[in-house]
Amino acid sequence: MKRWSFLLIIAMGLTVTQCSDPGGLDTVSGVTGQISFDPVWPDSLEAAVVVVFDVDLDLDSVSVPGYPVVDHFVTFGDPIEPGTISTEYFVQLQPGSYVVMAIGLRIDPAILLANRSLFERIGEFIVSPENAAPRGIVIREKRINEQTGWYVQF
Amino acid sequence: MKIRTTAPQSPLWAQIILILVLTFASSCLHAQEMGSLAGRVTDHKTGDGLPGVNIQIMGTSKGTMSDMEGYFILPDLNPDSYQLRFTMMGYVPQNLKDIQVAAGITGNLDIGLKQNILASPQVVVTSSRRDQDILESPFSVSAIGPREIQAKAIINMADILGYEPGVNLVNGQLNIRGASGYALGAGSRSLLLLDGIPMLGSAAGNISWGNVPTSEVDRVEIVKSGGSAMYGSSAMGGVVNIITRNAPPEPETRISTRLGVYSEPRVEQWRWRDNPGLTSMAEISHSRSLGDHAVWVKLQKHRDDGFGELNWVDAITFSGKIKFNFGSAHSASIFSNVFSEDKGLLSTWKSPADPFEAPVGSEKDHTDGVKTILNGQYAYLHSPELSFKVRAGSYTNDWVGYGADPDYSNEQKYFGELVSNWVVNPGLSTVTGLTIQRNAVEAQIFGEHDSRSVAGYLLAQQSLRDITLSLGGRYEAYAVDGASQDQVFSPQLAINWKPQPWLAMRVSTAQGFRVPTVAEMFTRARRSIFYVEPNPDLIPETSLSQEVGISFIAGEYGVVDLLKLDAALFQNQFENLIEPVPDSMAIIHFQNIADARIQGAEIGVGVSFFDNITDLKTSYTWLNPVELDGDGQVIDTLSYRYRHHWVSTIGIHVWRLDGSLEYRYASALESVELFPENLQTGQDRQVPISVWNASMGTEWSGWKLLFRVDNIFQYYYTQLERNMEEERLVTVSLEKRL
Numbered sequence: 060m061k062r063w064s065f066l067l068i069i070a071m072g073l074t075v076t077q078c079s080d081p082g083g084l085d086t087v088s089g090v091t092g093q094i095s096f097d098p099v100w101p102d103s104l105e106a107a108v109v110v111v112f113d114v115d116l117d118l119d120s121v122s123v124p125g126y127p128v129v130d131h132f133v134t135f136g137d138p139i140e141p142g143t144i145s146t147e148y149f150v151q152l153q154p155g156s157y158v159v160m161a162i163g164l165r166i167d168p169a170i171l172l173a174n175r176s177l178f179e180r181i182g183e184f185i186v187s188p189e190n191a192a193p194r195g196i197v198i199r200e201k202r203i204n205e206q207t208g209w210y211v212q213f
Numbered sequence: 214m215k216i217r218t219t220a221p222q223s224p225l226w227a228q229i230i231l232i233l234v235l236t237f238a239s240s241c242l243h244a245q246e247m248g249s250l251a252g253r254v255t256d257h258k259t260g261d262g263l264p265g266v267n268i269q270i271m272g273t274s275k276g277t278m279s280d281m282e283g284y285f286i287l288p289d290l291n292p293d294s295y296q297l298r299f300t301m302m303g304y305v306p307q308n309l310k311d312i313q314v315a316a317g318i319t320g321n322l323d324i325g326l327k328q329n330i331l332a333s334p335q336v337v338v339t340s341s342r343r344d345q346d347i348l349e350s351p352f353s354v355s356a357i358g359p360r361e362i363q364a365k366a367i368i369n370m371a372d373i374l375g376y377e378p379g380v381n382l383v384n385g386q387l388n389i390r391g392a393s394g395y396a397l398g399a400g401s402r403s404l405l406l407l408d409g410i411p412m413l414g415s416a417a418g419n420i421s422w423g424n425v426p427t428s429e430v431d432r433v434e435i436v437k438s439g440g441s442a443m444y445g446s447s448a449m450g451g452v453v454n455i456i457t458r459n460a461p462p463e464p465e466t467r468i469s470t471r472l473g474v475y476s477e478p479r480v481e482q483w484r485w486r487d488n489p490g491l492t493s494m495a496e497i498s499h500s501r502s503l504g505d506h507a508v509w510v511k512l513q514k515h516r517d518d519g520f521g522e523l524n525w526v527d528a529i530t531f532s533g534k535i536k537f538n539f540g541s542a543h544s545a546s547i548f549s550n551v552f553s554e555d556k557g558l559l560s561t562w563k564s565p566a567d568p569f570e571a572p573v574g575s576e577k578d579h580t581d582g583v584k585t586i587l588n589g590q591y592a593y594l595h596s597p598e599l600s601f602k603v604r605a606g607s608y609t610n611d612w613v614g615y616g617a618d619p620d621y622s623n624e625q626k627y628f629g630e631l632v633s634n635w636v637v638n639p640g641l642s643t644v645t646g647l648t649i650q651r652n653a654v655e656a657q658i659f660g661e662h663d664s665r666s667v668a669g670y671l672l673a674q675q676s677l678r679d680i681t682l683s684l685g686g687r688y689e690a691y692a693v694d695g696a697s698q699d700q701v702f703s704p705q706l707a708i709n710w711k712p713q714p715w716l717a718m719r720v721s722t723a724q725g726f727r728v729p730t731v732a733e734m735f736t737r738a739r740r741s742i743f744y745v746e747p748n749p750d751l752i753p754e755t756s757l758s759q760e761v762g763i764s765f766i767a768g769e770y771g772v773v774d775l776l777k778l779d780a781a782l783f784q785n786q787f788e789n790l791i792e793p794v795p796d797s798m799a800i801i802h803f804q805n806i807a808d809a810r811i812q813g814a815e816i817g818v819g820v821s822f823f824d825n826i827t828d829l830k831t832s833y834t835w836l837n838p839v840e841l842d843g844d845g846q847v848i849d850t851l852s853y854r855y856r857h858h859w860v861s862t863i864g865i866h867v868w869r870l871d872g873s874l875e876y877r878y879a880s881a882l883e884s885v886e887l888f889p890e891n892l893q894t895g896q897d898r899q900v901p902i903s904v905w906n907a908s909m910g911t912e913w914s915g916w917k918l919l920f921r922v923d924n925i926f927q928y929y930y931t932q933l934e935r936n937m938e939e940e941r942l943v944t945v946s947l948e949k950r951l
Contacts, residue, residue, distance in 0.1 A: 083900050084929040084937070086480045087565045134894045137564075147573055149564035151896040169744075169799030203482070203566055 086201040089151040090159055096143055097212035104163040104186060104213060106138040109148045112158045118193055121185060128182040133157060138168040152198045160193035161211045162186060188213050248314040251286040252322035254279045254299060263301060263326060267336055269346075271296040271308075271714055273639075281462065292316045298714060300336065300346075303360045304328055305768055305775045305825075308714055327774065327825060328360075339406070339434040339454040341674060341683065342443055342644045343634050348717040351674075351683040351707030352438035353762050353781050355817070359458070362430055364864075364871060365908065366471060366919045366946040368494055368515060370425040370433070370455065376860045376875060378779070378817040378832030379437055383853050384933040387420055389437050390783065391811050391836045392450025394853035395886075395933060396793055399732040399803070402450035408457055408548060410588045410606040413447055415626035415652035416659055418730035421610070423552045424584055426532040428469070428496060429511055431458035437815075438760045438783065440723025442685045442705035445648070445668050449725025449756045450785070457548060459536045460500035460507035466951040467498045469917075473944035475520045478569060479927040485569050490518035492942070505538040520940030521569040523557030523578060545591040555581040558614065561935035565896065568929075568937040575617050582612025598636040605629045618739065622656035644672040644685075654731050658738040662731045664698075666691035672705075683707040683721075691728050699753055701726045715767045725756040729791055733803035748802045751791060758785045775828075777819040785811045790840075792852075793886060808841040809851055831861040852886050853932070855879040855902075869913060875906040888934040900930050904939070910946075917948040 094109065116131040136150040150159070163186035164171070171177050171184070188211045196204050254266040262283025269276040270287065279285040294313055300306040304326040314320055340350040347354055355377055365373060374380050374387070381388050383395040392402040399417040406412060412424060436452040444452050475490040493516050500509035510533035519525040532550040539545070558578040563570040571578070588606040595601065606628045614620035632646040648668045655661040672685030686704040690697070707721035729751035736745045762781035770776070789805035796802065817832035836858070838851035857880040865872040879902040888897040905926055910919035923942045930938050 082903065082928075084565075084568070084898065084931070086482050087895065089566060089894075091564075091566060134891060134896065149566050151565050151891075151894050153893070153895055167799065170797070173795050173799040174797050201482075 087151050088154055088198050088200060088202050088204075089149055090157075090196055090198065090204045090206055091147070091149045092206040092209065093145060094139075094148055094161060094209040094211060095145040096139075097210075098142075098144055100141045101163070101186070101213050103165050104141055105167045106140060106164045107143070107161060107211070107213075108135040108138055108164060108168060109150055110135040110160060110162050111150055111152060112160070112193075114156045114158055114195065116158050118158070121182065121187060124182070126182055128185070129178050129180075132178065132181060135168075138164075149203075154198050154200045156195065156197050158193050159196055159206060161188055161209060163188070163213045186213055246292075246316040247289045248292050248316050249286060249288040249290055249319045250295075250297075250312065250314060250322055251319050252284070252324065254283045254285065254301075255323070255325050256304075257325035257327045260325075263304070266299055266301045266304075266326070269298045269300070271298055286319075290314045296714070297322075299324060299326060301326060303358050306766065307768060337434050338409075338456075339452055340436045340443075341672060342632065342646070343642065348711055348715075348764050348766060349681055349709055351681065351709045351719055351721055352436055352440070353719075353760060353779070353783075353815075355435045355437070355779070357433040357435075359431055362427065362433070364873065364910070364919075366469075366910075366921065366944075366948075368427060368471070369422050370427050370430070371422045373427075373433070374435070374453065376862060376877060377435055378860070379813075379815050379834040379858070380435065381855060381858060381879060384936065385420065385422065387453065388854075389435070389451030389453075390785070390813055390815070390834065391838045391851070391854040392785065394792070394838075394851055396733075396791070396803070399736070399793075400727065400730050400791060401447055402727055404444050404448040404452045406444070406452060406454040407586065408546075408588060408590065408604075409454060410604055410628055410630075411444075411447075411626075411650070412586070412608060413626075414610060415608070415624040415664075416610075416622060416654040416656060416730065417732035418447060419732075421552075421584055423528060423530070423554055424550055424586055424608075425455055426457065426511060426513075426530065426550055428513075429457050429498070429509065429532065429534070431456050437781075438721055438723065438758060440705045440721075440756075440758055441689075441701075441703040441725040441727075442670060442687045442723055443644075443672060445670075445687060445689055445703075446666070446691075446726060446728045446753075449727050449754075449758075457534055458509070459534070459546070460502065460509040462502050462507070464501035465499070467496075467948060468951070469496045469946065469948035470494065471944055471946040473942050475518070476927060476941035476943070478940065480929075482566060483569055485522065485567065490520060492517040492944070506536060507538075508535045509533060519557065520942070521559065521562075521937060522571040522576065523559035526554065526556040528552065528554040528556070542594045543592070546589070548586070548588045550584075550586040552584045552586075553582075554584070555579060558616065559936065562937055565935075569940075578614075578616030578618075580612050580614045580620075582610065584608070584610045600634045602632045602634075603630070604632070620657045620738075622654065622659070624654045624656070625652070627651045640676045642674050644670075646670050652731065659731050659735045660737075662694055662735055664691060664693045664728075664731060666728070679710055679712050681709040681711070683709070689726075693731075693734070699728065701728075701753060701755070715765060717764045718762070719764070720759075720761045722757070722759045725758060726753045727791070728753045729803065733791055736803075744799070745793070745801045745803075748804060751803060752789055752805055754787060754789045754791050754805065756785050756787045759783065772822050774821045774823075774825050775819070778817070780814075780816040782814050783812070787811075795886070806840060807843055807848075808845070809839065810841055811836055811838045811851070811854070813837065826866055828864045828866075829861070830864075832859070834858040850884040852884040853882060854884075856883065869911045870909060871911065872909045873907065877902060877904045877906075882932070885934050897934055902930050902932075902938075903928050915950040917946075917950075919946040920944070921946070 111133040112131040120126040136148045166184040190212045254263045264281045266279040297309045337347050340352045340354050379390045387403040389403045405420045434454045441448045471494040473492040496513040498511035513530040515528045517526040530552045534548045537545040562568040563572050591603045593601045608626040610624040628650050630648040636642045650666045652664045668689035670687035674683045688702050690700040703724040705723035709719045711717040734749050735747045738745045760783040765778040767776045787809040790809045793801045794804045813836040815834040819830045821828035838854040839847045840849040842848050859878040861876045863874045881899040881901045890897050906923045908921040921944045927941045
C-alpha cells in the first residue's frame with residue numbers, strides 16, 4: 060500500500076510542477092518620475108494629474124472648444140492635490156508610443172472618475188501649464204520609462 | 214473487535230437478593246427481563262482507552278459516552294438485535310450490526326477506532342442548537358476537528374477557513390457562498406460565534422480574527438445555509454461557530470514557537486527592502502484540573518514584519534478558560550481573551566510598479582488597540598429531557614489610529630441569552646431562547662451611537678422514522694439611538710431524510726435578515742479618493758434561502774478507509790441588499806440596492822486510502838451572483854464574488870511524518886466597486902487565485918515539528934483593488950508538551 064502512496068506522491072509532484080505556471084500579476088510597464096510644481100496654484104484648480112494621450116493628439120488644439128480630446132485620451136495617474144510642491148507619479152501603460160503631459164483639472168478627479176460621461180467634455184476641465192511641454196515617450200514590454208526634471212507652473 | 218457473552222459475576226447472597234428483587238419487581242410491573250452491553254473503546258493503533266466516544270443505538274434515542282478509560286455500559290436493553298454507531302472526533306466512525314442482547318446477560322463489546330484527520334466531528338451543535346449527528350442536520354454543515362487545525366500550526370483562523378467548501382475571505386471579510394462580498398469591512402452577512410456567543414464588532418459588524426485563540430480551539434462548525442431563525446441578524450449568509458477546548462484532566466504545559474521568513478518578491482521591479490521580512494510567535498499554555506473543575510491559560514506573543522510595508526503586526530494575547538463542574542446537573546465556564554495589537558494600516562499600494570510599498574505620506578499609518586472578551590456560560594440539566602443554558606458575553610474594542618488620517622474608536626458589545634432544550638418525547642424536541650444585545654460606539658468616523666435588540670426564537674424538530682422535520686422562527690426587534698427601528702420575523706422549515714446510517718438528504722428554506730450596522734448608517738470618512746457619507750435611512754436587508762443537499766459518510770471498503778461526500782444546490786434571494794455605492798459626486802453611501810440573487814452548487818469529497826496513509830479533501834463551489842432590478846431582471850454581477858472556487862488538500866502519513874499539499878483556486882473577480890480593470894492600460898487587472906501550500910511535520914515524545922511553505926510558487930493576485938495578497942512564507946514550528 061505504501062508503494063501506491065509513493066506513486067501518488069510522485070504523481071502529485073509532477074502535477075504541481077506542470078500546473079505551476081504563474082499566471083498571476085507580473086511586472087508592469089509604464090511611466091514614472093518626480094514632478095515639481097510652482098507653490099502658487101490657481102484657486103480654480105481642483106487637482107493636477109499626469110495624463111497620457113495617444114500620439115495623434117494635436118497639442119495646439121487641446122484647449123480649443125470642440126476639439127475631441129477624449130478621442131485621444133488614454134489614462135491618467137493618481138490625482139495630485141492643490142498646493143503640492145513635489146511628488147512621485149506612476150502611470151501604468153501597455154507597450155507603445157504616447158504623449159504625456161501634466162495638466163490642471165477644474166473638476167474633482169473623483170467626480171470625473173465616477174461620471175464617465177464627463178470624459179466626453181474633458182477638454183472643458185483642462186488647464187494646460189504655462190511652462191511644461193508635453194513629452195513623447197515610448198513604453199517597452201515590462202519596462203518603466205522614467206521622466207524626471209518636470210517643473211510645472213499653471 | 215471481540216464480542217463475548219458472559220454472565221455478571223457476583224457473590225451468592227447478592228445473587229439471591231437480586232433474584233428476589235427481580236422476582237418481586239417482575240410480579241409487580243410485569244416487565245420484561247432486560248439485558249445490557251458493556252465494553253471498552255480504544256485507539257486501534259495505540260490501544261489506549263478513548264474517553265468521550267459517542268455510542269448510539271441506531272433507531273432509538275438511547276446512547277452513552279465512554280468514560281475516561283474508554284469503558285462504557287448500555288443498561289436496560291430489551292432482548293433484541295441492535296445496530297451500534299461509535300463516533301469520535303478525529304476517528305473513523307464505526308457501525309456494528311446485529312449485536313445481540315440476551316435477557317439477564319451483559320454482552321461484552323471491545324472495539325478499536327482508527328485515527329483519521331478527515332474524520333471531523335460527527336456531532337454538531339450549531340445548526341439546531343443541540344447535539345446532533347451531522348448527517349441529521351437539516352442544514353448544510355461542515356466541521357473542522359482539532360487534528361486538522363493543529364496540523365497547520367497557523368495563528369489566524371482565517372487561514373484554515375479559506376480551505377473549507379464555499380468559504381473564502383476578501384481582505385479578512387468572511388464570505389460563505391458569496392453572501393458578503395466586500396463592504397469596506399462593514400456589515401458581515403456571516404456570523405462568527407465564539408462558544409455560541411456572537412463576536413461581530415459593535416460598530417462595523419466586522420470580524421477580528423485576532424480574537425480567536427486558534428491553538429485552543431477544539432473544533433469549528435460552519436453552517437452554510439442561510440437563515441436567521443436561530444442566530445438572528447448577520448446569520449443570513451451562514452454561521453461559523455468556534456468552540457474552544459476544555460482543559461484535559463491531566464496537567465499539561467505546552468511551549469511552542471514559530472519562526473518564518475518571507476521571500477523577496479519574485480519580480481525584480483517589486484523588491485523594496487534590503488532584508489527579508491520575518492515573522493515570529495512564542496506561546497506558552499498550561500492546563501490542569503482543580504478538583505472537579507478545570508482551567509487553561511495561554512500567553513502568546515506575535516510579531517510579523519509582513520510581506521508589505523504596512524502589513525506589519527505586533528501583538529500580545531492572553532486568554533484563559535475555567536470549566537466548573539458542580540455535580541452532574543450543573544456546570545459553568547468562563548472564557549476571556551485580551552488581545553493587544555499594534556499594526557500597520559494599509560489602504561492601497563503605492564503603485565502597481567511598487568505593490569508592496571505604501572503610498573507616499575502614509576508610511577506611518579497604523580492602529581494601536583486592545584480587544585477584550587469576557588464570556589460566561591451556565592448549564593443546568595434539570596432532567597435527561599430538560600436542560601437550560603444561560604450565556605452572557607461582553608466584547609470591548611478600543612483603538613487609536615495614527616498617521617495621515619488620525620482616528621479613534623471605543624466600542625462595547627453586551628450579549629445575554631437564555632436557552633432551553635426540551636425533549637418532549639423520543640421523537641419531538643424543542644429549543645426555545647431569548648436574547649438581548651446592546652452595541653455602543655463612540656468613534657471619530659461614526660460619532661456616538663447605541664443600538665439594542667431583543668429576540669425570541671423557537672425550533673421544534675419531530676422525527677418520524679427516518680425523517681426529521683424542523684420548524685422554527687425568530688422574532689427580533691431593534692432600536693438605534695433610542696428610537697425603535699424595525700421588527701422582523703424569520704421562519705425556517707427543513708426536512709432531513711436519513712434512510713441509511715451513512716446517507717442523508719436534506720431540503721430547507723429559511724428567511725434571513727440583517728440590520729444595518731452603525732458603520733453603514735453613520736460613517737463619515739475617506740476611502741482612497743472617495744468619500745463615505747452617512748445614510749441613517751437604511752432599512753434591514755432580508756433574504757430567502759433554499760437548499761437541497763445530500764451527505765454520505767461511509768467507513769472501510771477495500772482500500773478506502775473513509776469516504777465523505779456532501780453536495781448541495783442552493784439559492785439566496787436578497788431584498789434591499791445593503792452595498793457601498795459611489796454616486797455621481799464620487800461619494801459612497803451604503804444603500805439598499807434593489808435586489809440580488811446568488812445561485813450555486815457545491816460538492817465536497819473527503820477520502821482516505823491505504824490504512825489512512827493518504828487522504829484527499831477537495832471541494833468545488835460554483836456561484837452565480839447577480840444584482841436584479843425591480844422586475845427581477847439581471848442588471849449586473851455582484852461585486853467581490855468568485856464564480857468558481859476550488860480547494861484541495863492531499864495528506865500523506867508515513868512512518869512518523871505527516872505531509873500535506875494544499876491548492877486553492879478562485880476565478881478572477883468579475884466586478885469590483887472602486888477601481889475596475891482598465892483594459893486599455895492593463896491597470897487594476899483582476900487575475901484568478903491559484904495558490905499552493907505544503908507542509909511536513911512529525912511528532913515524537915511530546916515534541917512536534919512542522920515545516921510549512923505558504924504560496925510556494927509566489928503567485929501574485931489582488932482581491933481588494935490595489936492590495937497585493939500573500940507573499941511566499943516559509944515557517945518552522947516547534948512545540949513541546951510537558
